[in-house]
Amino acid sequence: MNLSMFQQFFNVLKRVKSIYQDCKLLLRTNQQTIGLEIMEQMALHQESAYERLYRWLQSECRLLTTESPEISTLIGEALDGLKERQVLFKYILDEYGTARRNALVRGFIDALTRGGPGGTPRPIELSSHDPLRYVGDMLAWTHQSTASEKEYAEILLRKLKDWNELQKTIQTLLGYITEGLCRPLRVRLEQVLVSQHEPVTLYKLTNLLKFYETTIKQLLPIECQLVLVLDEVSNLSSKMFLNALNATATRLIEKVDIPTNDLNLSDELRRTLALLRDILETHSTSMIPFESKRVDFQQIVYSIIDPLLQMCSLSATKLGVIEMAVYLVNCISAIRTTLAVFAFTDEKIDMLEGQIEANTDTLIGEQATYILLRTDLLDAYRIVEKQQQESNTNVTALALKPGMDTVTLKAAMVKFDLYLASPDLYIMPQLKYLTSAVIREKIKKRSVELICAAYASLYSAIMDPKNNYANPYSIMPHTPEQIVKLLS
Amino acid sequence: MAKAYDYLFKLLLIGDSGVGKTCVLLRFCDSAFSTTFISTIGIDFKIRTIELDGRKIKLQIWDTAGQERFKTITTAYYRGAMGIMLVYDITSEKSFDNIKNWIRNIQEHASAEVERMLIGNKCDMLDKRQVTREKGENLANEYGIKFMETSAKGNINVDEAFFSLAKDIKAKIDKRAAIDPLGKPAVIKPKLDPHNKKVSTSFWSRCSLF
Numbered sequence: 001m002n003l004s005m006f007q008q009f010f011n012v013l014k015r016v017k018s019i020y021q022d023c024k025l026l027l028r029t030n031q032q033t034i035g036l037e038i039m040e041q042m043a044l045h046q047e048s049a050y051e052r053l054y055r056w057l058q059s060e061c062r063l064l065t066t067e068s069p070e071i072s073t074l075i076g077e078a079l080d081g082l083k084e085r086q087v088l089f090k091y092i093l094d095e096y097g098t099a100r101r102n103a104l105v106r107g108f109i110d111a112l113t114r115g116g117p118g119g120t121p122r123p124i125e126l127s128s129h130d131p132l133r134y135v136g137d138m139l140a141w142t143h144q145s146t147a148s149e150k151e152y153a154e155i156l157l158r159k160l161k162d163w164n165e166l167q168k169t170i171q172t173l174l175g176y177i178t179e180g181l182c183r184p185l186r187v188r189l190e191q192v193l194v195s196q197h198e199p200v201t202l203y204k205l206t207n208l209l210k211f212y213e214t215t216i217k218q219l220l221p222i223e224c225q226l227v228l229v230l231d232e233v234s235n236l237s238s239k240m241f242l243n244a245l246n247a248t249a250t251r252l253i254e255k256v257d258i259p260t261n262d263l264n265l266s267d268e269l270r271r272t273l274a275l276l277r278d279i280l281e282t283h284s285t286s287m288i289p290f291e292s293k294r295v296d297f298q299q300i301v302y303s304i305i306d307p308l309l310q311m312c313s314l315s316a317t318k319l320g321v322i323e324m325a326v327y328l329v330n331c332i333s334a335i336r337t338t339l340a341v342f343a344f345t346d347e348k349i350d351m352l353e354g355q356i357e358a359n360t361d362t363l364i365g366e367q368a369t370y371i372l373l374r375t376d377l378l379d380a381y382r383i384v385e386k387q388q389q390e391s392n393t394n395v396t397a398l399a400l401k402p403g404m405d406t407v408t409l410k411a412a413m414v415k416f417d418l419y420l421a422s423p424d425l426y427i428m429p430q431l432k433y434l435t436s437a438v439i440r441e442k443i444k445k446r447s448v449e450l451i452c453a454a455y456a457s458l459y460s461a462i463m464d465p466k467n468n469y470a471n472p473y474s475i476m477p478h479t480p481e482q483i484v485k486l487l488s
Numbered sequence: 489m490a491k492a493y494d495y496l497f498k499l500l501l502i503g504d505s506g507v508g509k510t511c512v513l514l515r516f517c518d519s520a521f522s523t524t525f526i527s528t529i530g531i532d533f534k535i536r537t538i539e540l541d542g543r544k545i546k547l548q549i550w551d552t553a554g555q556e557r558f559k560t561i562t563t564a565y566y567r568g569a570m571g572i573m574l575v576y577d578i579t580s581e582k583s584f585d586n587i588k589n590w591i592r593n594i595q596e597h598a599s600a601e602v603e604r605m606l607i608g609n610k611c612d613m614l615d616k617r618q619v620t621r622e623k624g625e626n627l628a629n630e631y632g633i634k635f636m637e638t639s640a641k642g643n644i645n646v647d648e649a650f651f652s653l654a655k656d657i658k659a660k661i662d663k664r665a666a667i668d669p670l671g672k673p674a675v676i677k678p679k680l681d682p683h684n685k686k687v688s689t690s691f692w693s694r695c696s697l698f
Contacts, residue, residue, distance in 0.1 A: 068496050076492070111567070120600040121567040132560050140531075140564030144498070147533060148548065155492040204560075211530060211561065285557035 053078055054088045061095040065103045068148070071155045080159035096156060097173055101180040104145055108181055111141050112188075131192045132204055138188060139212040142181060142226075146219050149177050175224030182229045189233045193240055199248060200278045202241040207286035209234035242303055245279075248272065249307035256314045263327045263433040265334055266315070269308065273338050276304050280342045297344040305348060308335060309355075322430045325362040330435045332356050360439055363431070367447035370428045372454060375419050376412040379403050381454050384461045397468035398461055409462070409475045416455075420486050423448070448487045456480035493537055493546040497657050498568050499650075502590050503575035504583040505554035508609040511640035512575065513551045516650050521641050528553040530561045538654060545654055566597035571653045575607045576624075578637065579616040584608075584623065591631060603656045604633045607649055611637040 023036075057078050064071065082089045115123035124141065127133045153170045160166040189209070196202050213230040220227050257266040265273075279300055283293065312331040316324040336352040339345040372378040383404055398404045419426050427444065434440045459480050462472045469475060478486075501509040510528055514520050517534040533550045550569070552562035566572070574590050576583040587606065594604065606628040608619060621637060628635030634652060638645040 071492060073492055116567070116599045116601075118600060121598060124567075133564075136560050136564040137567065140561070141567065143531070144550070144565065144568045148496070148498075151496070151535065151546070151548065208560065215530065 050082065050085050050088060053082050054085075054092065057082065057092045058095050061092060061099050064096065064099045065106075067103065067107050069100070069103070069152055071152060076156060076159045079156065083160075093169070093173055094176075097176040100149060100152065100177045104149065104177060105180040105184065107145065108141065108184060112138070112184075128192075131196060131201060132208065135189060135192055135205060135208055138185060139208070139216075142178075142185065143212060143216055143219075145181075146174065146178055146216060146226075150174055150219055153177075171221040171224075174219070175221050175226070178220060178224065178226040182225050185226075186229050186233060190236065193233070193237050196240070197244060199241060199244040199275060200282060202237060202244055203279050203282050206234060206237040206241050207282065209237050210292065211286075242299060245300065245303040248275065249303055252307050252311045253314070256311055258318060259315055259323075259327045263319075263323055263430070264330060264435065269311070269331060269334070272304065272308060273334055276300075276308075276335075277338050279304075280339070284342050293344065297342075301348055305335060305339075321362065322366050322428060325359040325366070326430050326433050329356055329359045329363070329439060330433070332359070333436050333439065356439070360443060363428075363443050364446045364450065367428055367431065367443055368450035368454070371419060371426045371447065371451055374426055375415040376408075377416060377454070377458065380409060380412060381458060384458055387461070388457075397466060398464075399468040406469065406471075406475055413476060420483070423487060452480065452484050452487060455483050492544070494543040495545045495658060495661070497545060497547050497570050497654055499547055499549045499571040499573065499653065500565055500569035501549065501551050501573050501575060502562070502593070503554055503573075503607075504577070504580070504586050507554065507575045507577040507580070507583050508640050509554065509573075509575050510551050512573075512607070512609060512638060512646055512649075513549055515640040515643060515646045517549065519643075521643075523641075530558050531565060536650075538651065540651065540654055540658060543658070545658065547650065547654060549650075563593055563597045566594060566602075567599070569598055569602055571603040571605070571657050572598060573605050573607050573649065573653060574633075575609050576619065577610050578608045578619045578624075579610055579613050581618040584619040584627075587627060601660070603653060603660065604631070605649065605653045605656075606631075606633055606635045608635070608637040610639060610641070611644060612639040612642040 057075065060072075060075055060078075079089070079092060082092060112124045115121055115126075124134065124137045127137060150170065153173050154166075157166055157169055157173075160169065193202070193205065196205065209230065213227070213234050216230060217227050252268060252272060257268060259266065283296060283300065286293065286296075309332070312328060316327045319327060332352050332355050336349055336356065339349055339352070369378065372381055380403065383398065383401055387398065399406070431440055431443060434443075459476050461467055462469050462476055501513060503509055510526075510532075511521060513534055514522065517536045528551055530553055531550060533548060535546065535548055537544055537546045539545070550565050552558070552565060572594055574587055574594075576587055578584075591604075594602065606624060608621070608624045624637065625635050634656070636645050636649045636652070638649055640646060
């Protein structure tokens, strides 16, 4: 069949249509009988032509089963000619769709099991041991093939004048063609997912599936079967990932370890933080849209960090106040450090920093108390504090109170001088277990500030004449300012 | 029989992030250039039909992201490629040194038959050149592939590079078809032989309406 024969056919068809239209004029004259006869004859010829056109297109479409089909411009012309018979036109599209659908499924199975000519590229199935590559290769093949099918459909339908109609027809056709891939693809994707129990791999697969769902969605109608399958599988993957995370979290809470003597992180906590780091690294490099990333992050945090904090609190319950604070600072700092380098963590970091701050404040108070206790100034300081809180009427002079006499205070000040000489010897032993040197320094600095404030409070009380100290300067020879200078 | 195209070639652009793969593609397909750097997310493709030796060739060109984090995605597209352009930036020694890694990727993931071509992009930036033309040619010779320096910005050698790669793919296909006329590779669009009995002409041979 050549172009001139093709044009002849359409010229004759055009002539038949023209005669049919012209005969309508005869119906208005007294030549109605002949007019009707000719119209009937032309209608028969027209239907015969459309029937032949349909049969030819049908046989041509059935040949379009190679990976790259050979769609001649004549097929497009013929299809355009058939447009006036919508039923036949639709049948041809179905015929084409079926041929391409079969070709696509066969191509997919070949790519999976046979690979390229001469064995390269290798069959996709050969990488089924590597879930990310296996899933990636299948979905990339699907994406490339869908793009090519869209091309072929555009060539087939390029004669359609109405752009909106063209797009709609192409989309419907593509939806039908790619539907053939749904079953073999779904089976393999689900097979990969159910064989995975490792949260990081599941999360990587979830991101990969979401990326391809978004990418392939741009080529296909949103309600088509392939898009729905990808959506379902990526939701399944996401669900399985969260289940794996929750299982990890449940294990954490069920298996609460008593902290080790060095008040450091337990092995379980370290493992979970390493897992969290891997997940967040995957999260930060994933290709899913920004908003999805935020939602994802909240789910991860909810599933891991909250149970982690719960585990830390539970395992610290049997410890003393100081040990508990040190242990919690160590644990929460480790969680904070893990989160710090990633996006969307600000809110959670603020919350963690609040908890670190609260425990650090406990340690600052305990450290200051520890120094005052070792220098025998704690009782004196408490008496002064109590006196300051009492109303000024009927207040007993400090010098008359037990433990506040000059001899006792002088003995305490000797010990305090020893502290001033070597303040580092007066650090609580538990503080050496703090993993953060910055926090340790902060505790030292802030506890010194408290000591200076306590000294200033004692100093002003002893110097106060109403407290009846005969020679207050012999008890406290250093001014608060000098103490601040010595300790800074 | 008139056809929309005689061949469909799938090409792939690979190379480090920022070497100008997307700009080269934009220049070739849309005759445009943008100075704004927007990193490609995963993968993208454009289409252009060219004419070569009187034949229409549709090029489906896949543009990949160069960043390491997209590697899982981009390597999956090597499988379908018939031609691969390895792009480096002549103002970046690092991007040139990495070509060896990209070649290794091709060997691992692509078809053994794939045509390859080395492209040194941004050749308009002579004052910032870090990789000499000679170095590019030597590397191309080492791997037995063609080499060109291009500039998407200055529209230098961009069309020539794509046409050259398409020509090599076409030559390989035509050669294979000549050796094995029965083996019909998916990409070949042979002219229909009127004597071929398989061609459905029954309807057209009796297409008179009366």
